[in-house]
Amino acid sequence: MKLDKFFQNDSFASSTSRGLISGVIGGLAGTVVKSLVEEFLPVRKIEHKSAQIKIVDDLSTKITGSPISVENEGLAEQLVNIPIGASVGAAYGYGKKDKDDYNITDGIILGASTWFSTHETSLPLMGLEPKPTDVPLKMQFNELLAHVLFGITTEVVRSAVNEKLKKDRGVRIYSES
Numbered sequence: 001m002k003l004d005k006f007f008q009n010d011s012f013a014s015s016t017s018r019g020l021i022s023g024v025i026g027g028l029a030g031t032v033v034k035s036l037v038e039e040f041l042p043v044r045k046i047e048h049k050s051a052q053i054k055i056v057d058d059l060s061t062k063i064t065g066s067p068i069s070v071e072n073e074g075l076a077e078q079l080v081n082i083p084i085g086a087s088v089g090a091a092y093g094y095g096k097k098d099k100d101d102y103n104i105t106d107g108i109i110l111g112a113s114t115w116f117s118t119h120e121t122s123l124p125l126m127g128l129e130p131k132p133t134d135v136p137l138k139m140q141f142n143e144l145l146a147h148v149l150f151g152i153t154t155e156v157v158r159s160a161v162n163e164k165l166k167k168d169r170g171v172r173i174y175s176e177s
Contacts, residue, residue: 015097015098016094016097018093018097018162018165018166019093019094019095019096019097019098019162020090020093020094020097021093021161021165022093022157022158022159022160022161022162022165023089023090023091023092023093023094023096023154023158024086024089024090024093025089025157025158025161026089026092026093026153026154026155026156026157026158026159026161027085027086027087027088027089027090027092027093027154028082028085028086028089029153029154029157030085030088030089030111030149030150030151030152030153030154030157031081031082031084031085031086031150032153033149033150033153034081034085034146034147034149034150034153035078035081037142037145037146037149038142038146041142041145041146042138042139042142043139043142043143043146044129044135044139044143045136045139048129048130049073050077051118051123051126051128051129052076052077052080052081053068053073053076053077054128055080055128056068056076056077056079056080057076060076085150085154088110088114088154089154089158092110092154092155092158093158093162096158096162100159100162100163100166101159102155102156102159102160103155103159104152104155104156106151106155107148107151107152107153107154107155107156108148108151108152109151110150110151110154110155111144111147111148111149111150111151111152111154112144112147112148112151114147114150114151115143115144115146115147115148119132119140119143119147120132
């Protein structure tokens with residue numbers, strides 16, 4: 001069976017595969033956009049380390065006996081962001097596996113709910129970020145904006161990849177059956 005025929009099929013396996021693949025790719029693209037936005041808009045005070053750096057520092061200290069170097073903080077942060085973005089994208093893609101149409105509202109909801117469930121609740125509760133009341137409103141808005149753009153990008157890319165997989169556009173991989 002040709003892979004393109006598999007993706008065109010409306011079976012559970014086909015729509016699930018399309019949803020997961022398009023969601024992962026969308027989540028990765030969304031992560032890139034979010035990271036770029038955070039390069040230009042401050043999301044935390046300079047003296048505060050991100051939750052990602054705190055997690056990697058703790059892990060590095062347990063494994064090597066020392067925290068990560070300042071030079072490697074950017075890389076370490078992305079080593080946490082990339083799998084999280086891909087995972088959120090995969091879950092989102094799975095949830096939209098039967099909804100092929102692009103919907104910007106869904107992307108906005110994804111980004112806002114991701115921001116709320118992390119920066120406004122779970123990360124402060126775990127002691128990885130300050131309480132929301134201790135974060136300046138401008139920085140909270142910047143963080144929310146970065147997450148909303150993550151969600152919108154995830155939705156735009158998910159929809160485009162899903163559409164490409166569903167339509168026969170030259171995918172020619174054959175199996176041995």
